[in-house]
Amino acid sequence: xxxxxxxGSFDPVTLGHFDIIERSSKIFDKLIVGVLNxxxxxxxxxxxxxxxxxxxxxxxxxxxxxxxxDGLLIDFVRGNDANVIVRGLRxxxxxxxxxxxxxxxxxxxxxxxxxxxxxxxxxxxLSSSMAKEVAMYGGDISxxxxxxxxxEVRKKYAVxx
Ligand code: ADP
Numbered sequence: 609x610x611x612x613x614x615x616g617s618f619d620p621v622t623l624g625h626f627d628i629i630e631r632s633s634k635i636f637d638k639l640i641v642g643v644l645n646x647x648x649x650x651x652x653x654x655x656x657x658x659x660x661x662x663x664x665x666x667x668x669x670x671x672x673x674x675x676x677x678d679g680l681l682i683d684f685v686r687g688n689d690a691n692v693i694v695r696g697l698r699x700x701x702x703x704x705x706x707x708x709x710x711x712x713x714x715x716x717x718x719x720x721x722x723x724x725x726x727x728x729x730x731x732x733x734l735s736s737s738m739a740k741e742v743a744m745y746g747g748d749i750s751x752x753x754x755x756x757x758x759x760e761v762r763k764k765y766a767v768x769x
Contacts, residue, residue, distance in 0.1 A: 611690040612723070615642040615681050618658050619651040620757050621665060622739055624731035628696040629666060631725055638671050640688055645678040652740055652764055665754050682717045693722045698732050 612632060618625060618641070633639045641662055645655040653661070655676045662674040677684040685693060693713065695706055710722035739752040743761045750758055 609637045610692065611638040611640065611688060612636040612692040612694050613640050613642050613681075613685050613688065613690045614694040615644060615677075615684070617644050617646065617649065617651065617736065618662055619649075619653055619736050620658060620739075620753065620761060621662050622731070622734050622736055622752055622757075623754065624696065624698070624727055624734040625736075626665060626754065627728045627731055628694065628725050629669070629672060632694045632723075633669050633672050635723075636671070636692065638673065639669075639694070640690065641666065641672065641674045642681070642684055643674065643676045644681075645676050647678075653760070657760070661757055661760060664756055680716075682713055682720065685720055686717065691720055693720060695722060695724050696727055697724045698727045698735075 612635070614629060614632060616625065629639065629641060643655055643658045643662065651658070659674050659676050666672040666674060681693065685691075693710075695710070697703065697706060706724065713720060713722060734752055739749050740761065742752070743749045743765050749761060752758075753761065
């Protein structure tokens with residue numbers, strides 16, 4: 609059985625992330641979305657909220673699971689008996705960082721490969737931080753996020769104001 613891990617911050621999950629999840633769920637027997645609990649960043653949503661939102665939008669996929677993790681990605685991958693890491697590539701600006709990360713992980717864990725899916729062109733410009741910035745100033749975020757996620761983001765900024 610081929611299990612892949614799609615790791616990220618997902619603060620919050622965007623339609624671009626969703627597209628990568630949907631496509632990789634067709635390639636692998638099982639896909640685990642790994643939500644990084646990174647204490648160095650100060651996310652808009654807690655890790656529990658991010659996991660819940662991802663579960664809500666992926667519940668109809670029979671083979672997608674969502675878990676949080678902290679520490680080394682490679683340990684999370686090994687702990688789930690997975691052998692592939694999925695990452696999305698939007699633009700050349702993603703490339704340098706992603707290549708470095710993939711190469712470093714390969715040195716630590718040669719048995720694990722990183723697979724890059726190029727973004728759906730519709731979402732090539734899209735990031736969680738851009739969507740949050742638009743929301744912060746009261747802009748329309750309905751083209752960036754699933755309706756239930758957009759609602760959660762609006763609520764957050766309404767509370768923060
Ligand atoms: P990280 O903090 O690890 O970069 P993100 O949640 O921002 O986490 O992104 C997780 C993964 O999804 C990364 O591989 C990123 O390149 C990819 N990704 C983010 N936005 C998009 C998008 N619009 N289209 C395709 N891939 C994307």
